[in-house]
Every structure is written in structure tokens, then in C-alpha cells.
Amino acid sequence: MNPVIVVGSFNVDHVWRCAELPAVGATIAGQYSTGPGGKGFNQAVAAARAGARTAFVCALGDDAGGALARQLAAADGIDLRAEASEQPTGTAGIYVDARGRNSIVIGPGANGTLSAAHVGSDPALLAGARVLLAQLESPVETIEAALALARQAGATTVLNPAPANASTSISLLRLADVLTPNETEFAALLSRHVGERMDAEAVAALDGASLHGLCRKLLPHGSVVVTLGSVGAFVSHPDEATRGDAQAYYRVGAESVSASDTTGAGDAFNGALVASLANNAGTPFASHVRFANRYAALSTERPGAAVAMPRLAEVQERFPG
Secondary structure: OOOEEEEOOOEEEEEEEOOOOOOOOOOOOOEEEEEEEOHHHHHHHHHHHOOOOEEEEEEEEOOHHHHHHHHHHHHOOOEEEEEEEOOOOEEEEEEEOOOOOEEEEEEOHHHHHOOHHHHOOOHHHHHOOOEEEEOOOOOHHHHHHHHHHHHHOOOEEEEOOOOOOOOOOHHHHOOOOEEOOEHHHHHHHHHHHHOOOOOHHHHOOOOHHHHHHHHHHHOOOOEEEEEOHHHOEEEEOOOOOOOOOOOOEEEEOOOOOOOOOOOOHHHHHHHHHHHHHHHOOOOOHHHHHHHHHHHHHHHOOOOOOHHHOOOHHHHHHHOOO
């Protein structure tokens, strides 16, 4: 049984570390490296290393990238459920500057062929899940089917609506028991579905009541966790279902770390959140968010995405109690 299922993307990341992010028309020097990534795989690795038995449902090409995914999943004990694709395994070009900021270009490849039929091909997998996590680097109709199937099976559904420019619908959002946008994704969703326009930079500065009100408009019957980077996270629950928390909305502060690369921080947060939800059912939701914050913070002290995900013991040693 796998308490956590992650449905999503695997990419081979090509990373350039530069003093500054490249400007239009500029040619600059950088230090190159390559390794595994993709929001889905990053999150699956985070969930597994955070202590949850994890299955990863994806699509892979018959190439070196696909072989890498299989090798790495096995190394972390991830139950890989890969659909064979005629497309090449997904790729990403990532630029990281001296301050840890990043700019990313995705080549979907096989990720764009993941089918709803493959997600639902093993009913026993879904029946054994406590939490299903999905993102939006795979076909939106496949993600919608995955969330619907998981909900029917009684699992908690978590949707990370990333990247911000991905297609979304009200029907998709309503399949999420928990929605986890960052500031940019939250602002995009508000504009698209609520008719509220705001700069992403303004989200963290909103007072709690105002931010809670916007969350309730966006997802009236589900919980929303807005990740706010270096200032932590904001949590909003519907009044009738606060998931064990004493308050319907609150902030959880960020941990103090020496960040060098924020590339996979959001994925670290999401993977750790669902691992905690699966392994510690019945505890207040705030405790899950606090753990996810700590896990994500520690991941930013290392370069890379999937390879930067810490082990549970490392988090417990760094943040005791």
C-alpha cells in the first residue's frame, strides 16, 4: 500500500548557474549541470524522503531520461507507475542566479501524453491511498480525472496549481480538498476565476482577513495554503472544516536558513505536506504546514531540485521539536 500517490511530470533538468539571470539578447557565461526534476518527480522524492511510502504516476519516453527516472525512483523506494510514451522524456532548462532566483523553460515531451486511462488502470493503487497530490505539468484532463478518482476512493486530494500559466477550471479546483498555490499562482487564479486583479508581490502584504476572504472566494469548500517564500505560508479553511485547527485562517512563519537555490522549494513543501498528512492523520493541519515549511527551507540550502530533497532524519535534527 502507498499512502501517498503523486501524479505528474518527470524532467531531465539542464541547469546553468549565472551571476545574473540572462536578459533578452544577452549571452552570458554560467556553470552547467544536469539532473532529475519535474514538479511531479520532485514532489514524489520529497514525499518519500519525508517518510511516506509513495507511488509516482507519470509518462516516460524510451530513452536515457526514462531510464534515469526508473533508476532514481528505485533508489528512493518510489513505486513508479510509468506509462510508455512515443515522445521523449520531458526536459527543462533552468537558470539560477547568485541570489538563488530562477527562470525555467519546460519541454513537456512525454509528460504531455500522460492519459487518464493510465491513472485509473489500477483501482487497488487508488484504494490504498490516503492522499493524492497533483500539479499541472501534465494534461489538465488527466489531472482532473486523477483527483476525481482519488476523491471517490476516499483519499484527500491536494492540487498544486503550478505553473501559474497552466490551464485551470472551476471544476478542476473544486476537486481539490487542499489547494497550494504560491503568490504568483494565487494571483493568476484570482484573476482567472474570481475577477480580482492584484500583483503577486502584494499577496504577502495583505492582512489576514482580506487574504482569507480571497481564498474563500477561490475555493469555498476547501482549504487553501498560499506559500509565501521567505515569509512562510498562509492557511485558509472554510469555517465548517478547519482540519483540527483552532482558527479558520493564520500564518506560519518561515524558518531561518541560508538559501542558495530555491528551484525546488515549492515542490519540497508540497511533497512534505502530503507525507505529513498521510503519516500523521488526526493531528492539526497547522502541524503539517509547519513540517512542510521546515522541509522546504532545508531544501533551499542545496543546489538542484529532486537531488536537493532532504531526508526526514535531517529535518528532525535541524528542527527538533
